[in-house]
Amino acid sequence: MSPIGGVGINLAVQDAVAAANILAEPLRGGTLTDDHLARVQGRREWPTRVTQSIQLAIQNRVVRRVLAGAAPSKPPFILKLLDWLPALRGIPARLVGIGVRPEHVRTAEATPTSG
Ligand SMILES: Cc1cc2nc3c(=O)[nH]c(=O)nc-3n(C[C@H](O)[C@H](O)[C@H](O)COP(=O)(O)OP(=O)(O)OC[C@H]3O[C@@H](n4cnc5c(N)ncnc54)[C@H](O)[C@@H]3O)c2cc1C
Numbered sequence: 001m002s003p004i005g006g007v008g009i010n011l012a013v014q015d016a017v018a019a020a021n022i023l024a025e026p027l028r029g030g031t032l033t034d035d036h037l038a039r040v041q042g043r044r045e046w047p048t049r050v051t052q053s054i055q056l057a058i059q060n061r062v063v064r065r066v067l068a069g070a071a072p073s074k075p076p077f078i079l080k081l082l083d084w085l086p087a088l089r090g091i092p093a094r095l096v097g098i099g100v101r102p103e104h105v106r107t108a109e110a111t112p113t114s115g
Pocket residue numbers: 001002003005006007008009010011012015
């Protein structure tokens with residue numbers, strides 16, 4: 001995962017939550033199969049690909065030009081749009097903070113083991 005956008009850890013936490021939601025019960029019951037792992041991949045592959053596509057676009061259109069000393073003279077159209085329409089600014093904030101597929105913990109609370 002590229003460091004662009006600083007979203008890799010968000011994705012890693014979401015991956016962990018999705019994995020726990022899908023794998024906790026089969027692990028607890030000793031019934032885990034490859035199909036459970038495929039379900040984790042099926043759920044998380046799409047948000048990973050979408051996030052990496054956005055990172056790649058930023059890399060190719062902005063970072064590469066800046067590093068080559070050919071900084072864009074004008075801000076990208078999307079930034080101008082956000083400047084004109086402040087109501088839209090929540091969208092990139094949400095994409096960075098929550099991602100394209102939010103995950104919520106659905107596992108039962110773990111019981112502490114004694115000793
Ligand atoms: C240079 C750089 C800078 C970054 N900066 C940021 C940043 O500022 N902010 C941000 O949010 N993200 C950043 N990221 C992205 C972020 O680090 C990753 O997205 C995140 O660490 C992924 O977490 P993960 O748990 O999915 O995988 P990893 O952190 O890669 O953990 C996977 C672990 O599994 C282990 N492993 C692999 N195969 C096996 C195996 N067969 N058996 C046992 N263990 C195995 C590996 O050794 C590793 O410890 C950056 C990435 C890079 C490369």
